[in-house]
Amino acid sequence: MQTVPDGAEVVATRGDARHLEIPPLLIVDAVTDFLDAHGVGHGPPAWQRIGDGHSNITYLIERGGASVVLRRGPRPPLQKSTHDMVREARIQKILRGHGVPVPAIVAVCEDESVLGVPFYLMSHLDGTVVTDTIPAHLSSPEQREATGAAVVDALVALHSIDVTEGELAGLGSPDGYLRRQVERFGGLWEANTTRSLPEVERIADWLGRNLPASQAAAVVHGDYRLGNLMFAPQAPARIIAILDWEMATLGDPLADLGYLTATYSEAGIPSTPLELTPVTQAPGYLTRHKLAERYQSRTGLDLTPLPWYQTLALWKAAIFCEAIHTRWRRGERPDDTVFGPSLETGVPHLLAMAAQHTGLTAATRG
Structure with missing residues (x-):
């Protein structure tokens, strides 16, 4: 399990998650099962949070030579019609067909029982996001x-x-x-x-x-x-x-x-x-x-x-x-x-x- 500096657990297993007052953002074994179901890598996954988003959350997941990015909304409760990851994934699929540079969508999970909110996996790209330093x-x-x-x-x-x-x-x-x-x-x-x-x-x-x-x-x-x-x-x-x-x-x-x-x-x-x-x-x-x-x-x-x-x-x-x-x-x-x-x-x-x-x-x- 990993914790952030203020002590709020962000990653846990299903067993640990049941006893946490604050639900984790990533449930490792649940994500592993989802990766298995979609043929993404093999073995235990490694993860790290990426991006500067203050609303939705993204993780780089690496597993057996495969690299994908998991994107999910914040913890519930959520305002209706916000943080719609299923719609977001659909939009990217459509735009990719029109030549818009977007990551490929690997899989979409609408089942909220997995992580508490819908999420999707997209391809991990080797690139640079310009933030507070000049590459x-x-x-x-x-x-x-x-x-x-x-x-x-x-x-x-x-x-x-x-x-x-x-x-x-x-x-x-x-x-x-x-x-x-x-x-x-x-x-x-x-x-x-x-x-x-x-x-x-x-x-x-x-x-x-x-x-x-x-x-x-x-x-x-x-x-x-x-x-x-x-x-x-x-x-x-x-x-x-x-x-x-x-x-x-x-x-x-x-x-x-x-x-x-x-x-x-x-x-x-x-x-x-x-x-x-x-x-x-x-x-x-x-x-x-x-x-x-x-x-x-x-x-x-x-x-x-x-x-x-x-x-x-x-x-x-x-x-x-x-x-x-x-x-x-x-x-x-x-x-x-x-x-x-x-x-x-x-x-x-x-x-x-x-x-x-x-x-x-x-x-x-x-």
């Missing part, structure tokens, strides 16, 4: 610029896929996407907070009164940022996988650009709790303006209303982070000793930054 092979000025260019170009390619036919058309309705986002996340705030922050309602009202007209329909990733992209392990900068598809649906592509640019770390711009890749503050990386400019040149979309989408992104992020903060306060995230507590002030900070974008948009839209 050596991407450190030159040329490769720093190429990194930003690759981020934009992969997003453009995703947004260029025809979503009017085939399985993709069944993932959602892009019509009314923006209004539904405002209404849905406004409702989630009430369900996931224990405190009063009036700025949430004020921003929601402003978003609803200033809805832009969507210019296109596309697959919207929902959490498109540098930390959810895997690069090839050697130069030149090339994206080999887009990760974390939990929030993907059909909608307005500028929602992704708004999120990318609003949370992208840049020197001289105040940071947010979502800037999980601070390295882009270093010289040589594209600025937010350059990212948007490259996207516009390749799509032809009018970016005049981009501040509205940036407001939406930060407002949604504040609501999503509040849910994490509330779960932490209730003791439902016992292995979280940093991120959950930081959201006491982090959520109001996100809302303050969202409010700044509303001022920009109000000025441009009159």
Whole structure:
């Protein structure tokens, strides 16, 4: 059995799990049986937690020469329609068929009795995720610029896929996407907070009164940022996988650009709790303006209303982070000793930054 520093067990056997007050995140013998059932390796598995996610959880599982990644949601109870690993796996299967760089899905487990929540296995890729250090092979000025260019170009390619036919058309309705986002996340705030922050309602009202007209329909990733992209392990900068598809649906592509640019770390711009890749503050990386400019040149979309989408992104992020903060306060995230507590002030900070974008948009839209 392995424990995290605060003593909350995250891995156990079935026998041990029955006696734990807090359910483990990984039950070794249950996972071993699942691996056997799907012909993944042989012998006892080795595991390690990977990724920087604060919501869903991923483990690298190595066993008899086979390497897979297990992805699951957090411990129950879970908000309805959130952390849907079965849907996430299905989306990746569909997108892989359209040439989107995603890991291959190995197996999906809908049986909650195995780990307490559904989960899936995907192929393990040899690549680099850029977070708080600059990989050596991407450190030159040329490769720093190429990194930003690759981020934009992969997003453009995703947004260029025809979503009017085939399985993709069944993932959602892009019509009314923006209004539904405002209404849905406004409702989630009430369900996931224990405190009063009036700025949430004020921003929601402003978003609803200033809805832009969507210019296109596309697959919207929902959490498109540098930390959810895997690069090839050697130069030149090339994206080999887009990760974390939990929030993907059909909608307005500028929602992704708004999120990318609003949370992208840049020197001289105040940071947010979502800037999980601070390295882009270093010289040589594209600025937010350059990212948007490259996207516009390749799509032809009018970016005049981009501040509205940036407001939406930060407002949604504040609501999503509040849910994490509330779960932490209730003791439902016992292995979280940093991120959950930081959201006491982090959520109001996100809302303050969202409010700044509303001022920009109000000025441009009159």
